[in-house]
Amino acid sequence: MHRSRRSVRHAARLPVLILGLSLVASACGSGGSDGSSSSSSEGPSGEIFISGSSTVEPISVRVQELFNDVNPDVLIAVDGPGTGDGFVLFCSGETDISNASRAIRDSEAEECAANGVDYVELQVGIDGLGVMTNASNDLVECVSFADLYALTGPEATGYRSWGDANGVSAELGGAGDLPDAPLDIFGPGEESGTFDTFVELVVEHPAEERGQAGTTRPDYSPSGDDNVILQGITGSDTSLGWVGFAFASGAQGVKLLDVDGGESGCVAATAETIASGEYPLSRPLFVYVNSNRAANNPGLEAYVDFYMDAGLDRAVAEVGYVELTDAAKAEVRAAWTERT
Amino acid sequence: MTFSTIGTVAKRGATGFERKRTDLAGGLFKAVILSALVVSLLVLAVLLIDTVVDAWSQLSTRAWDFLNGSLRSRSIDDKLGVKQGLYGSFWIGVFVASTAFPIGVGAAIYLEEYAAKSRLAALIELVIRNLAGVPSVVYGLLGLFLFVERSTIFGFVGLGWLADATGGRSVLSAGLTLAVLVLPIVIITAQEAVRSVPSGLKEGAYGLGATKSEMVWTQILPYAAPGILTGTLLAMSRAIGEAAPLILVGAITGGLTRNPELWDASGLREKFTALPIIIVEWVSERGRDPGFAEAAAAAIVVLLALVLLLNMTAILLRNRFERKRG
Numbered sequence: 257m258h259r260s261r262r263s264v265r266h267a268a269r270l271p272v273l274i275l276g277l278s279l280v281a282s283a284c285g286s287g288g289s290d291g292s293s294s295s296s297s298e299g300p301s302g303e304i305f306i307s308g309s310s311t312v313e314p315i316s317v318r319v320q321e322l323f324n325d326v327n328p329d330v331l332i333a334v335d336g337p338g339t340g341d342g343f344v345l346f347c348s349g350e351t352d353i354s355n356a357s358r359a360i361r362d363s364e365a366e367e368c369a370a371n372g373v374d375y376v377e378l379q380v381g382i383d384g385l386g387v388m389t390n391a392s393n394d395l396v397e398c399v400s401f402a403d404l405y406a407l408t409g410p411e412a413t414g415y416r417s418w419g420d421a422n423g424v425s426a427e428l429g430g431a432g433d434l435p436d437a438p439l440d441i442f443g444p445g446e447e448s449g450t451f452d453t454f455v456e457l458v459v460e461h462p463a464e465e466r467g468q469a470g471t472t473r474p475d476y477s478p479s480g481d482d483n484v485i486l487q488g489i490t491g492s493d494t495s496l497g498w499v500g501f502a503f504a505s506g507a508q509g510v511k512l513l514d515v516d517g518g519e520s521g522c523v524a525a526t527a528e529t530i531a532s533g534e535y536p537l538s539r540p541l542f543v544y545v546n547s548n549r550a551a552n553n554p555g556l557e558a559y560v561d562f563y564m565d566a567g568l569d570r571a572v573a574e575v576g577y578v579e580l581t582d583a584a585k586a587e588v589r590a591a592w593t594e595r596t
Numbered sequence: 597m598t599f600s601t602i603g604t605v606a607k608r609g610a611t612g613f614e615r616k617r618t619d620l621a622g623g624l625f626k627a628v629i630l631s632a633l634v635v636s637l638l639v640l641a642v643l644l645i646d647t648v649v650d651a652w653s654q655l656s657t658r659a660w661d662f663l664n665g666s667l668r669s670r671s672i673d674d675k676l677g678v679k680q681g682l683y684g685s686f687w688i689g690v691f692v693a694s695t696a697f698p699i700g701v702g703a704a705i706y707l708e709e710y711a712a713k714s715r716l717a718a719l720i721e722l723v724i725r726n727l728a729g730v731p732s733v734v735y736g737l738l739g740l741f742l743f744v745e746r747s748t749i750f751g752f753v754g755l756g757w758l759a760d761a762t763g764g765r766s767v768l769s770a771g772l773t774l775a776v777l778v779l780p781i782v783i784i785t786a787q788e789a790v791r792s793v794p795s796g797l798k799e800g801a802y803g804l805g806a807t808k809s810e811m812v813w814t815q816i817l818p819y820a821a822p823g824i825l826t827g828t829l830l831a832m833s834r835a836i837g838e839a840a841p842l843i844l845v846g847a848i849t850g851g852l853t854r855n856p857e858l859w860d861a862s863g864l865r866e867k868f869t870a871l872p873i874i875i876v877e878w879v880s881e882r883g884r885d886p887g888f889a890e891a892a893a894a895a896i897v898v899l900l901a902l903v904l905l906l907n908m909t910a911i912l913l914r915n916r917f918e919r920k921r922g
Contacts, residue, residue, distance in 0.1 A: 305867070310849075314884065317669035317851035324853050333867040334850035336877075448883025481886040500884075575669050576884055 301329040302555025308335075308342025308355030311383060311449050312541045316355055316563075318571035323562045330555035346544060347373050352556050354544040357383065357453075374547045376595045378588050380563065381572035381579060383453055384530040384538035386504025387513045388489055388497050395435040395494065398514035398522035401536070402430030405462045407496060408441060408454075413473040415439060418494065428462055429518075435494075441476035442488035442497035448480060450500045457537055486510065501530060501538070502576050531581040541577060547595055564589050647900075650893030662894055666855045667848075667869065667877075671887025678895050680852050683863065684767050684870035685836050685902065691771025692778060692835045697828050700782030704824075705812055707783070708790040728780035736841030739773025744845055763865030765846030770868065773845050774838060778831035785827025789820035822917040829910035833903045839872035847873040871899045 306316050313336035320332045339356045346354035347368040360368075360377065368375060387404065389396055396418070399407075405428060406412060406421035415421055419436040426432035444450040451472075460470045479485050482503045489497040490509040498504075504512060505527070514522035517536025529535035543563065550557045563571075568585050572578070580588065648655075654662050658674070665677015711717045741747050744764050746756040762769040793816050801811040817824075848869045856863040878892035 306850075310880070313850040314669040314881070317667070320851045320853065321669060321673070321675075328853070331853045331866075333848045333852050333854075335846075335848050336850045444883055447880060450883065480883050480889065571669075 299327040299329055300554040300558045302331070302553045304330060304332045304353065304553070304556050304559055305351045306332065306334045306353040306355065307337060307345050307351045309339040309357040309541070310336035311357040311453070312355035312380070312543065314575040315380060315541065315567070315571050315577065316353070316543065318575050319559070319563050319567040322566055322571060323559055327555070327558060330559060332559065343367075346375070346546070347371055349373055349546070352546050352549045352553070353560070356542040356544060357539060359540070359542065360544060375544045376547050376592060378543050378545065378564070378592055379540050379580065379584070380543055380568060380588070381541045381577040382530055382538050383541055384501030384525070384535065384578045385450065385454055385457070385498050386501045386525050387515060387537065388499070388504055388507070388510040389513060390489060390493050390495050391509050391511045393494050393511060395437055396513060398516055400425070400430045400516035401458055401518060402428035402462075403434060404458045404515075406430065407434070407439065408443075408472050408476070409459050409463055410468045410471060410473055411466070413475055418496075437494040438492070440488065440492040440495045442485045442495060443472070443476055443478060444482075444485065444499065445478035445480050450498070453539065454498055457539065500576055501525060501578055502573065527578065528581065530578050531584055538578070560592060564592050647893045647896050650890055651897045653890050654894035655897065663898070667851050667874065669851065671885050671891050676891060678871060678874055678898055680855055680869050681871040681874040681895065682898070682902075683856055683858055684770065684847065684868040685899070686858055687767045687864060688771045688774055688870060689832050689836055689906070691768065692775045692832050693828070695772065696775040696779045696782050696831065700779050700828070701786045701824055703783050704786035704790055705816065708787055709808070709812060709816065724780050724783055728784055732777055732838050733840045733844065735773060735777040736844030738776065739769060739841055739845045743769035743772055765867050766865045767868040768864050770842055770845045770847065770870065773841050774835040777838065777841060778835050781831045781834070782828055785831070786820070786824045789823025789827065790816055792823065793819045822914040825913045825917065826910050829906055829913070833906045836903060836906070837872060837899065839876055842870050842873050849873060849877040871895060871902070875899065
């Protein structure tokens with residue numbers, strides 16, 4: 257008897273627990289609607305939703321951090337599912353800003369137009385790659401895209417000398433004059449955005465034409481740490497490697513190779529040639545701003561104003577990308593202030 | 597328990613009264629299963645040690661800041677941390693517990709005690725078991741359709757009100773999605789627990805004049821409580837570790853201004869992130885900024901601690917209820 261009475265008491269507690277938990281949940285569900293924008297400071301407020309390229313994401317996040325230090329009442333969320341996915345959201349009006357590592361495609365622009373989304377395109381920085389060899393290597397000065405594909409593409413698996421790649425390079429219209437010298441390759445690992453950029457610019461297109469897998473040869477020394485890549489390159493006399501340009505330009509003991517993109521011959525990698533777009537191993541980074549939203553959301557307008565100021569001057573370089581030249585910055589700022 | 601039994605069998609073979617032959621096959625079998633245990637524990641230990649070593653630079657110097665920090669663009673940032681992820685994961689757990697638990701236990705009791713043993717019941721049973729094996733991404737798509745997007749079913753049944761209620765890409769949507777994900781698991785474990793109730797208890801209750809619902813409340817639920825609780829909390833641990841459905845439901849990867857306190861319910865219908873998402877993001881960011889490898893390891897340690905805490909609660913609760921039952 258005693259036992260069963262205890263069970264009864266005990267059992268009565270269970271539904272109470274369930275009820276309690278459900279009540280907590282429903283109370284939270286209804287209570288959390290608009291309690292956010294109540295603050296007393298004088299800065300702009302509002303909410304901003306940014307999506308798009310995961311390459312540009314760190315820049316926009318850095319700008320968010322700096323901006324929120326001054327304007328804590330503008331609530332910003334930055335996501336990075338990819339440029340294409342970002343434009344789908346942007347053109348359906350879900351996001352206020354779309355990050356992009358390429359310009360908007362015609363089909364995407366049509367989608368935006370169909371949904372009445374007007375936008376301003378603003379280039380914020382450049383993602384550039386530096387191709388490097390040991391500083392003491394006099395055998396190579398300039399590599400073409402054909403050479404780079406032949407040296408690092410899927411067909412290069414097993415090549416131990418630069419000269420091994422001449423056949424494939426010649427087939428792709430390259431000069432085929434790579435020297436007979438040991439080939440040690442160092443580069444970022446697959447997890448890196450720099451790896452993706454390299455594959456996209458150099459490997460993907462010829463690999464597709466030749467029916468090969470669109471990735472690099474597996475037998476090179478990958479590292480997530482730029483300094484380790486640099487050590488590898490300086491440790492081998494005729495090495496080959498690539499890292500982000502911002503890092504490569506400050507590196508010691510290495511030689512930056514000129515790159516021939518097929519249009520304007522060999523181009524040296526300098527801040528100027530990258531900023532002008534002349535150097536072929538680079539791609540522009542953009543943000544697209546929904547202009548109607550910017551007109552109606554003071555927080556969004558203030559954020560983009562800030563982006564055009566400290567964003568271009570500070571954030572881009574801080575997260576490891578190449579800043580625009582002063583002239584290019586002025587142009588982008590003008591595009592933003594003179595938007596209609 | 598299995599090991600000690602086998603051990604005594606093997607020993608008896610070697611030191612038994614008759615000493616006819618050594619049990620070679622038995623000894624070998626013991627060695628094989630022991631090595632299976634050792635290998636799995638070793639792998640776990642290596643992974644744990646490796647992660648903790650990687651995480652040490654974050655956890656040893658700024659553990660408190662790390663627990664209170666937010667998503668940042670650079671790993672050296674002194675405001676880098678996982679609080680936003682803890683917030684998301686905590687509330688996902690709350691929603692899973694408060695929705696999947698009552699619905700799952702209710703469904704289990706209905707299936708075991710009330711439903712007629714018909715073909716339809718057998719079919720439902722089969723469907724539930726299959727649902728428990730559906731990949732979590734599929735539940736993510738379901739959550740996206742039901743709670744995030746303003747969808748319509750067959751072109752006329754509007755679900756926009758549901759998306760309005762959850763706020764779209766929110767902790768609420770994520771919690772409900774994961775509740776749906778673990779619901780089949782909760783039902784199945786609760787069913788097992790209910791089934792294990794001795795029929796003597798039930799019949800005794802009936803014999804004393806109890807109605808069916810009284811019997812369920814006074815006999816089945818108290819007796820099955822340990823099993824139900826263990827199952828539910830294990831399901832919750834699973835929900836908290838899931839990343840794939842959260843990506844579809846729209847967890848934020850890059851940056852969030854909002855960094856509410858854990859108990860602040862005003863952020864439940866706002867954009868969110870969760871611990872598994874933070875880990876995925878930082879692991880992928882380490883290519884750009886190698887310091888994120890350590891931050892990701894530290895976030896893994898935090899998530900592990902959270903899941904261990906839940907499992908420990910499950911064990912303590914089970915022991916408590918079992919003692920009461922005994």
